[in-house]
Amino acid sequence: MGILEVLFPFFIFPVIYASNDCRFSFCGSNSIIIRFPFQLEDEQNPYCGYPGFNLICTNNSRAVLKLPYSGVFYVRNINYLTQKIQVYDPDDCLPKRLLSLNVSGSPFIHTFTRNYTFLSCPFLKAGSQYIPIDCLSNSTHFVLAVPSMNLPNPLPTSCYVITSLFVPVAGPEQQYGGSFKGELSEDLLLTWDTPDCRYCESQEQLCGFDLNDNNQLSCFSYQTGASQQGIQIFRIITLCIAEPAAIFAIVMACCVCYKDRLAIIRNNAIARSAPATISPAPQIVTTTGLDESTIESYEKVVLGESKRVPGPNDGCCWICLSEYNSKDTVRCIPECQHCFHADCIDEWLRMNPTCPVCRNSPSPLQLTSLDP
Template identity: 40%
Template sequence: MSCGEIDIQFPFSLKGANYKGGRCNYPDPSFQLSCDNLSRTILTLPHSGNLLVKKINYEEQIIQVNDPNECLPKRFLQNLTFSISIPFIFDVTVYDFYNLVFVKCPSNITDSISLPSISCLQETNSSFLYYSFFRSYVNVSDSSSLFYGCEVISASVVVPFPNMLTWPIWPNLNSDIELIWDRPICGDCAARSQLCGFVDASTSQVGCISDPNHTTGLSRSLKYGLSIGVGIPALLCIIGLSCFICKKFKIHHRPNTELPNNISVFTLQLQPSNLLAGLDGPEIEKFPKTLIGESGRLPKPSNNMCPICLSEYEPKEMLRTIPECNHYFHALCIDEWLKMNATCPLCRNSPDAASSNVASIDDPSPNHTLHTA
């Protein structure tokens, strides 16, 4: 059952609606709602009059209301009260109550007042603006000098304020009001997506009942447990995938200006018995070098990747060759390797230093020397 956008469930009922067997009609008339000609849901309380229902939270047992004419401050001036409108009460953990003074001030002097005016109290073609102040801040007995000629409309108006309000933020007096009800207790049924109602037509005992039109839901604790059980593994999978992609990116995207971190992979694969003392700089510089030209043509096209850093050779990069085996590498990579181990990383041969020879692969001169594997 619904009225406009408001879903009406137990303990609420809609006046004029036909409920089977009367099992959905809670005996307290305060829970009877009506639907006006604008399809708005109206709550009528004995000492508060008609209120517009904006929202009902059945799980938290909260009903959100406002003035049907969209001017709640005017209702406060008419002594709107919920103190005796049981079963609906203010949640003391949410609201505090303050005495306000409502005043009417000429518009030509309101520049000195820093608080916002109450727009819904304005009269058509009126030159007055309406404001409210804390009663403890003004001397209402001297109305002639009160705020430079403002007229007191009401000297003591009880208004609910959200208790999390931080001064100097002035609340909007036309904001929706939240009321709670503590009986009957149906919040647990709503949390499990079940209906609340009389468990037996002959008694007034209230409990959760089956809804033939809906599948029984899960309790909040079980929902939280499932969320954690599914969410944590999913998060770990995302983190693992991100690390894998990051690692792959680092391997295949090596900057030319620094030595790759993964050169140590080859070091770990070697047995200590195969290692020889490294060479010094002048000895390493005697090994031949080859400069890759603009075309990117290689001495041996099938070997287009440096075995040390696993990065593809690019134009203008300098390669160095091991003379005995003709294996070539990035000059930067093999230089660092030879400083630690005087062997070829691929075949483990111990090279002898040769004379320095730098050639360009794209150089057409017949005198250049190309060292290929």
């Protein structure tokens, strides 16, 4: 009974704390962080997510966004600072999804659109204004997309218009004659206005419902979120390890109770007859960051004009929260491939031996060569 009295608080505490705990979740091969206003559908909590921001994590670790009138999309990335979510078609045919895209009934909107005309032709037309849609074409006809302002008049021989519609694009209208070919092959970028958590994110704080007024949003310190995540990990360890260990300990205690009593008596007798000894003072181990040679072993990359950062990263540095620009120098941690401004991560690693995003301890292995 003494063992049960000692271990009982460890089992009841996680259940009590869970009622007020909004934890982070991770899903996907690039470790997408899912937090307010998003939450996983199987972890429904009215205080931990905003209506309409439910995600699904599939068995193959894919984060899925389901739009009421347009079906499911896989999530590539979520930028909580700029309030943008980057999604793509599971069948890798985004133009087909764009033909019937309808974001109504969801909190998401597309910021920029461009009018495109889709043509069906018996042959593949050449020219920079024609964008071939391979996933909609077959051996007898080709589907092409043309910015409506570049649509030739008259139409090419034997070609006819399938439809004309406004298609979501990543940026504002380009000049006449510009290159449009990448717009229909890139991911779909959506944004949201409500809830507006950009102020909290810009202050390096978390956003969520006010504990005293569930209709208002408040900012919470990042340390609070990290503490909750640490307690969540402690709860998992407690339930998965401590409970079976406690049961095993009780059984073993009953079996060896008599033997332990004899051992105590024998040890007391030895202690009375043995001379007193002084135990050495325990050594205090301090934890510091990484040495300069290890930090310098992580490869640095100079960003090109595309400002594309390699690995599972978004468009801004998670330490200083500044957007990446061309010719910025970034350094990537080899274990998790999270990248940051070189100056920011160097200063961090001198004081902390872990990645500031996933908290994994990096190893001094070199990264493979990355193309900016």
